[in-house]
Amino acid sequence: MYQIDFRHPGKIHFVGIGGISMSGLAEILKCAGFEVSGSDSTQSDMTDMLQDKGISVFIGQKESNITPDIECAVFTSAIRETNPEFQAVRKLGIPSLSRAELLGQLMKNYKVPIAVSGTHGKTTTTSMISEILLHADTDPTLSIGGILPSIGGNYRSGGNEYFVAEACEYTNSFLSFFPKIGVILNIEEDHMDFFKDLEDIRHSFRRFAELLPEDGYLVINGEIPDVSYLTDGLKCRVVTYGWSDRYDYYPEGVTHDGQARASFTLCHGGRRKFTLSVPGNHNVGNAMAAIAVADILGIETERIAKALKDFTGTDRRFEYKGQIGGVTIIDDYAHHPTEITATLTAARNYPHKTLWCVFQPHTHARTKTFLHEFAQALTLADQVVLAPIYEVTGREIEALDISSGHVCEEIRRLGKEAVCFPTFDEIEKYLLENCINGDLLITMGAGDVYKIGENLLGL
Secondary structure, three states, rough: OOOOOOOOOEEEEEEEEOOOHHHHHHHHHHHHOOOEEEEOOOHHHHHHHHHHOOOOEEEOOOOHHHOOOOOOOEEOOOOOOOOOOHHHHHHOOOEEHHHHHHHHHHHHHHEEEEEEEEEOHHHHHHHHHHHHHHHOOOOOOOEEEEEHHHOEEEEOOOOEEEEEEEEOOHHHHHHHHOEEEEEEEOOOOOOOOOOHHHHHHHHHHHHHHHHHOOEEEEEEEEEOOOOOOOOOOOOEEEEEOOOOOOOEEEEEEEEEEOOOOEEEEEEEOOOEEEEEEEEHHHHHHHHHHHHHHHOOOOOOOHHEEEEEEOOOOOOOOEEEEEEEEEEEEEOOOOHHHHHHHHHHHHHHHOOOOOOOEEEEOOEEEEEHHHHHHHHHOOOOOOOOEOOEEEOOOOOOOOOOOOOOHHHHHHHHHOOOEEEOOOOHHHHHHHHHOOOOOOOEEEEEEEOOOOOHHHHOOOO
């Protein structure tokens, strides 16, 4: 594998630079003195922001974007060998790395790299840890899979002590990392276009845990089924959290305010009180993981508590967008049945008359795998509206006979009314005609469904 020389910065080109992770890495390298360029298939707010920061971005991926002075090209996992820039890189003999390999090499430059993994909750937990480190004045470097308001983006270039990053299991990306502290939040079936089955996924998480050195730590949700498979025989120290006193960290007296935000007493060598400004019990679990990491780093409880209280979430995680005609609009990134269940459960504790959910399934493969589970989770809403499936460019090679209409039919089979429309315009018209004062409307999914709420609000 090609090794970037961080002491002698050269020119790095990112193919797919508009992605949330790629853009952050590009900015970190730019701050480190590298000349950075990149390309993406479409213009976006992210590509505009990169250009404003002095990074050359080409819209459209073509052979002429690749020049001999490029030291290394970085590719996202969605880039195929047929991509013209991929072929140009090979033709010119330019070294290349995957996004994950670059992130792993970056980690080696920091004393305490922290990697947060799990099927759900990575962005929120990474953001909580980041917020704690910022409140503790540790000057961390951050790479987050969402926009964190306190840093005004998804990355922060800081000192060489702490590096915090999400660790995604898709295509085994996280196996290219070099963490000293690792977090495993949960393990469920997902990305079945890559993994064979749940056991295959669990095997990858076990390999991730084995990356941790003898003086490192694994913070893990102790309620993951057969958790000993993941922890037995590891070189590192293991810290568990969960919902009972069987674990190193557990909560007592969990309560919720009128907007579903939790307060709880955390038990671990004593009792400490914490109050969150993000909704739902699932965020109590995320907070326990973040607190455990902070304790390992020796951060004072007062700073941890203030950071969690001040943390109001990242963009697209139960994000309040505004009100129109007395209808409150929330946007959420949930795109897996477990995430949908957590978000809608939290929403039911939020003031409302009728709970509306506009759901956009994310990839045909995931929709086909979890058809029944999606329908079951969505029945937690009072009214369900389905948008067309969002396709991820470069990932869906095989044509699958599945549509949002199938999800709609399955919801109806479960006894809940649902409607499906082929365009956002039709969805917006339907919502304007049917939502009333006091209703709560959640746009949900990992694609561009958020545009529906923004269009209704005139944003």
